Amino acid sequence: MKVDGRHFRSIWLEPDGWTVGAIDQRRLPHEFIVAKLTTADEAGDAIRSMLVRGAPLIGATAAYGMALAMRADASDAALDRAYEMLIATRPTAINLKWALDEMQRALRPLSASSRTEAAYARACEIADEDVEINADIGRHGLALIEQIAATKKPGETVNVLTHCNAGWLATVDWGTATSPIYQAHDRGVKVHVWVDETRPRNQGASLTAWELGHHGVPHTVIPDNTGGHLMQHRMVDLAIVGTDRVAANGDVCNKIGTYLKALAAHDNGVPFYVALPSPTIDFRIDDGIRQIPIEQRAASEVTHLTGRTADGRIETVRVVPEGSPIANFGFDVTPARLVTGLITERGVLKAERAALAGAFPERASLR
Numbered sequence: 001m002k003v004d005g006r007h008f009r010s011i012w013l014e015p016d017g018w019t020v021g022a023i024d025q026r027r028l029p030h031e032f033i034v035a036k037l038t039t040a041d042e043a044g045d046a047i048r049s050m051l052v053r054g055a056p057l058i059g060a061t062a063a064y065g066m067a068l069a070m071r072a073d074a075s076d077a078a079l080d081r082a083y084e085m086l087i088a089t090r091p092t093a094i095n096l097k098w099a100l101d102e103m104q105r106a107l108r109p110l111s112a113s114s115r116t117e118a119a120y121a122r123a124c125e126i127a128d129e130d131v132e133i134n135a136d137i138g139r140h141g142l143a144l145i146e147q148i149a150a151t152k153k154p155g156e157t158v159n160v161l162t163h164c165n166a167g168w169l170a171t172v173d174w175g176t177a178t179s180p181i182y183q184a185h186d187r188g189v190k191v192h193v194w195v196d197e198t199r200p201r202n203q204g205a206s207l208t209a210w211e212l213g214h215h216g217v218p219h220t221v222i223p224d225n226t227g228g229h230l231m232q233h234r235m236v237d238l239a240i241v242g243t244d245r246v247a248a249n250g251d252v253c254n255k256i257g258t259y260l261k262a263l264a265a266h267d268n269g270v271p272f273y274v275a276l277p278s279p280t281i282d283f284r285i286d287d288g289i290r291q292i293p294i295e296q297r298a299a300s301e302v303t304h305l306t307g308r309t310a311d312g313r314i315e316t317v318r319v320v321p322e323g324s325p326i327a328n329f330g331f332d333v334t335p336a337r338l339v340t341g342l343i344t345e346r347g348v349l350k351a352e353r354a355a356l357a358g359a360f361p362e363r364a365s366l367r
């Protein structure tokens, strides 16, 4: 997507052919800084510190991290060490494991002398595949938006609510939840996005709003508690969110607060869609609520807020009394029964095992 008229992906290979460039998402929306990753440890730190974040981008970064590891040492032991270090960076997004397994599968059978080149080739492919998948998700989601525009809102604006950032910054390009929105906007369908601010890290307010603004998509940032009210007053036509892991039964894990939006959508008859690339499906898990590991993050994300002062300084301030205990669960699980449909690269599916396994038989058999 474009930043001030220039096309960017969220991650890329630098012209030297080995350094990995990535947008530092911790600095947005206030500063646009490009980070250069030169070792597997730096790739691991980038994921851990959320310099990069979002399930598909975490996967792509880990794949490049393996390539950087192979450049330093392409032995079997180094391959294992890099895998173990990278898989431990964040627990919930299954795309991390998927990408690392892909890299292992590609590299393990090779001799050490051919691993580095093969690792860069597969990492670049994983990034390119993500872009293609998200473009396809966008086509299928666009049809849903166009249908609502034609049947329920002829001549009027279609209002989409989204939570967190499942935009191009969370993927390599296009985004998952935002891909249908960008495609609708580009085709002249009138869309407006309600952007949940997404406390505690504010991925909606900081990242989704920044992306949509740069692409010229009309949007409004709302406090996280506003969605239910908007739905009661028919101000939301559909919700589209992303996901970090979908269980085989269709349960959807996404940024904390997604479940509450799904409940409000259900109560108000608002279609609730989840956009996902197939590497986000975990066919080994049958019960998302009980089996998906939920990341617990630092208390400082809740106790403190960071922003820009009127005179341009970036400041972090405390908003919670000293000594108050904090709980900071990063994700929650929306049960499949609350999901209207899963927007995948192979079409819009029911949130249930048969539909997922039918659309992705090659992945379902890898259980």
Ligand code: MRU
Pocket: 053, 054, 055, 056, 093, 163, 164, 165, 166, 167, 170, 171, 175, 176, 177, 203, 241, 242, 243, 244, 254, 255, 330
């Ligand atoms: O903690 P984050 O910012 O990595 O969480 C991101 C999300 O929850 C996204 O909605 C999800 O990864 C889908 S990204 C296409």
